[in-house]
Amino acid sequence: MESWKIEKAPSAIHAEITVPGDKSISHRAAILAGLSNGTCVITGFLPSEDCLSTVNAMRALGVEIDQPEPTTLVVKGRSRQLLEPSGNIDCGNSGTTLRLLSGVLASQPFRSRLIGDASLSRRPMKRVIEPLTRMGATLHAEGANGAPPLVVEGAKLKPLHYQSPVASAQVKSAVLLAGLSVHGRTSVTEPVQSRNHTERMLEWFLVEPHVEGLTVSVVGEKTPESRDFHVPGDISSAAFWLVAAAAQPGSRLLVTSVGLNETRTGVLAVLVRMGAHVKEIIKVEEGEPYGEIELHGGTLKGTTIHGKEIPNVIDELPILAVAGALAQGATVIADAAELRVKETDRLAAIATNLRAMGVTVNENPDGLEIFGGTPLKGARLSSYGDHRIAMAFAIAGLFAEGVTTIDGVECVATSYPGFYETLQRLVTQRTQEIPVIASLPAREK
Numbered sequence: 001m002e003s004w005k006i007e008k009a010p011s012a013i014h015a016e017i018t019v020p021g022d023k024s025i026s027h028r029a030a031i032l033a034g035l036s037n038g039t040c041v042i043t044g045f046l047p048s049e050d051c052l053s054t055v056n057a058m059r060a061l062g063v064e065i066d067q068p069e070p071t072t073l074v075v076k077g078r079s080r081q082l083l084e085p086s087g088n089i090d091c092g093n094s095g096t097t098l099r100l101l102s103g104v105l106a107s108q109p110f111r112s113r114l115i116g117d118a119s120l121s122r123r124p125m126k127r128v129i130e131p132l133t134r135m136g137a138t139l140h141a142e143g144a145n146g147a148p149p150l151v152v153e154g155a156k157l158k159p160l161h162y163q164s165p166v167a168s169a170q171v172k173s174a175v176l177l178a179g180l181s182v183h184g185r186t187s188v189t190e191p192v193q194s195r196n197h198t199e200r201m202l203e204w205f206l207v208e209p210h211v212e213g214l215t216v217s218v219v220g221e222k223t224p225e226s227r228d229f230h231v232p233g234d235i236s237s238a239a240f241w242l243v244a245a246a247a248q249p250g251s252r253l254l255v256t257s258v259g260l261n262e263t264r265t266g267v268l269a270v271l272v273r274m275g276a277h278v279k280e281i282i283k284v285e286e287g288e289p290y291g292e293i294e295l296h297g298g299t300l301k302g303t304t305i306h307g308k309e310i311p312n313v314i315d316e317l318p319i320l321a322v323a324g325a326l327a328q329g330a331t332v333i334a335d336a337a338e339l340r341v342k343e344t345d346r347l348a349a350i351a352t353n354l355r356a357m358g359v360t361v362n363e364n365p366d367g368l369e370i371f372g373g374t375p376l377k378g379a380r381l382s383s384y385g386d387h388r389i390a391m392a393f394a395i396a397g398l399f400a401e402g403v404t405t406i407d408g409v410e411c412v413a414t415s416y417p418g419f420y421e422t423l424q425r426l427v428t429q430r431t432q433e434i435p436v437i438a439s440l441p442a443r444e445k
């Protein structure tokens with residue numbers, strides 16, 4: 001087991017950084033390119049374990065994918081006609097791989113068995129089994145309570161209007177991907193808007209999805225048109241550095257080429273409410289919007305994160321909880337029971353680790369109350385095998401007296417190869433000349 005030892009780094013950060021490609025978008029780019037009718041070059045791809053699980057799964061389904069460099073994929077689409085895999089499809093730690101592929105495989109004329117690691121083998125799959133079964137596929141979860149391995153027997157599917165009980169982009173995407181092969185219209189309505197990368201990418205690949213309020217639909221028997229695609233940097237990865245700078249008065253951080261899709265930028269709105277100054281400039285609108293974030297740190301104050309905002313910040317809640325611990329007053333997270341079924345039970349993991357650092361935390365079924373503002377103390381913590389817990393508490397360690405040890409940090413490779421190197425760079429070279437973007441036209445948050 002690998003561990004990190006983090007020491008307090010009290011001075012302000014002045015830095016310009018880029019972050020690796022967006023994880024959600026990288027998965028979708030590999031899948032949709034593989035279903036398309038020609039060759040697509042994907043640049044900015046995230047070469048993390050999760051996204052490579054998707055690439056290997058598509059290869060196992062007959063899609064030729066070259067990777068001339070880690071962040072570039074050349075994908076030869078199979079016009080939605082995949083090949084029967086010769087063995088299990090290993091999704092590793094990646095829920096996105098397993099759930100999105102279950103939608104793709106629901107219409108293929110063969111049987112596939114999707115497996116994952118110990119963490120993925122505990123995660124709920126009934127949420128995709130239900131709609132895909134209603135569309136006509138046969139799905140069987142071999143684990144307890146609908147957990148993987150998941151066997152998918154593809155069939156000729158029928159249209160469905162699905163009212164999803166959860167705000168989940170993975171469920172929405174599974175149904176829409178299945179809908180590509182249906183004669184007629186398939187639609188999904190979600191209770192609250194989740195990330196819309198699948199809709200945007202279907203649009204890019206000229207499938208013409210229709211979006212009306214919280215409902216997205218596709219008219220099927222449509223093959224995505226092959227086109228090249230650029231994956232911007234992952235704002236969920238940037239969030240760790242944004243919080244590190246936000247909680248340190250005098251810090252100034254510039255993040256470039258980062259995704260600024262409006263269904264993912266909730267973290268910026270939360271940090272502004274907490275007292276950071278944030279400027280966001282969209283430089284490219286097409287496909288997935290991306291640009292720059294400039295953030296100035298301050299003395300943070302607590303806030304409430306709940307309701308419609310939750311799906312927009314779902315992956316940032318561990319690091320926002322750390323921001324809450326560093327802020328004055330109470331930070332309340334509610335309506336976030338979904339965090340209990342992520343790579344680990346994130347509410348329990350956050351509460352346990354914050355308490356070990358001396359923070360008072362109340363744990364509720366759907367959230368946390370964090371009483372911030374008391375100095376953090378270094379502690380020995382577990383990642384619980386969850387990449388975002390490991391990275392969030394590495395940032396907490398920068399603010400804690402003494403040494404913070406985080407055990408089980410290998411999992412960070414699932415989403416952010418290079419995280420630790422960036423952490424060291426920011427800690428050792430805290431002052432860097434960075435260009436001023438304040439004079440450019442901007443959407444001030």
Ligand code: S3P
Nearest residue numbers: 024096167168169170171314315
């Ligand atoms: C993702 C959707 C979210 C998110 C996950 C990636 C995606 O999960 O937490 O990290 O790429 O669609 P849910 O769909 O379960 O909310």
